Amino acid sequence: MRQFSWISFVCVATLTCSAAWAGDDPIIGVWKTEPDRKNLTSHIKITACGDAFCGQILSAYDASGKxxxxPNIGKKLFWDVTSEGNGKYGGGEFWVPLIDVDAVPQMTLEGDTLRVNGCEHHICAHQSWTRL
Known part of the structure; x- marks a missing residue:
């Protein structure tokens, strides 16, 4: 009986761990942006937020790396973004700090590069972010 319990525990633990690993998503992590119009780069932390993903501004750096x-550090940059499969993400909202508008995000993951596009009506902006 004791051996059966131990084997059952190992099987359940293995299935639980496998499910957790399968749920990991390659978009999750910390990303470095391209320089913006003020020549600042930022580090963006992407996490799972319920069934979607959100990004928060962790830090900002000037052209020399200092x-x-x-005032934007700690603020959410995007939220409610979902996986569309094949490295594509979309939906949700994206806040564009420099012009203080919300845009519809589209992201494409290619290796350690995340191509980020945001459009508000007919105005669109894009960047390539690099995984840190």
Whole structure:
């Protein structure tokens, strides 16, 4: 009986761990943006937020690489983004700090590069982010 319990535990633990690993998504992590119009780069942390993904501004850096403080640090950059399969993500909303508007995000993951596009009506912007 004791052996049966141990084997059952190992089987359940293995299935649970496998499911957790299968749920990991390659978009999750910390990403470095391209320089913006103020020549600042940011580090963006992407996490799972329920059944979707969200991104938060962790830190910002000037052209020399020195960390700078901005009022945007700690703010959500995007939310409710979902996987569309084949490395594509979309839906949700994307906040564009420089012009203070919300846009519809589209992201494409290619290796360690995340191509990020955001459009508000007919105005679109794009960047390539690099995994840190």
């Amino acid at each position: 960390e700078v403080q901005t």
